[in-house]
Amino acid sequence: MSDKDIQEFAETLQYGLSIAERRMLEEKALRGQDIVVCRNDGTIQRIPAKEAIKAL
Numbered sequence: 001m002s003d004k005d006i007q008e009f010a011e012t013l014q015y016g017l018s019i020a021e022r023r024m025l026e027e028k029a030l031r032g033q034d035i036v037v038c039r040n041d042g043t044i045q046r047i048p049a050k051e052a053i054k055a056l
Contacts (some may be wrong), residue, residue: 022056025049 001009028035028049035049 022053025053025056029053 025035026049033051034046035043035052036044036046038044
């Protein structure tokens with residue numbers, strides 16, 4: 001694979017992962033569920049999925 005092919009693959013993969021994350025958050029928000037996140041300071045916290053969607 002050339003560098004261009006690798007770059008295109010990485011971009012396609014990143015795009016697909018962002019779509020999957022958005023769908024997961026939307027489903028959890030519809031159910032009123034929380035998600036677990038790690039903050040920049042290393043603390044682990046539960047937040048409602050609706051808040052995570054707003055952050056996107």
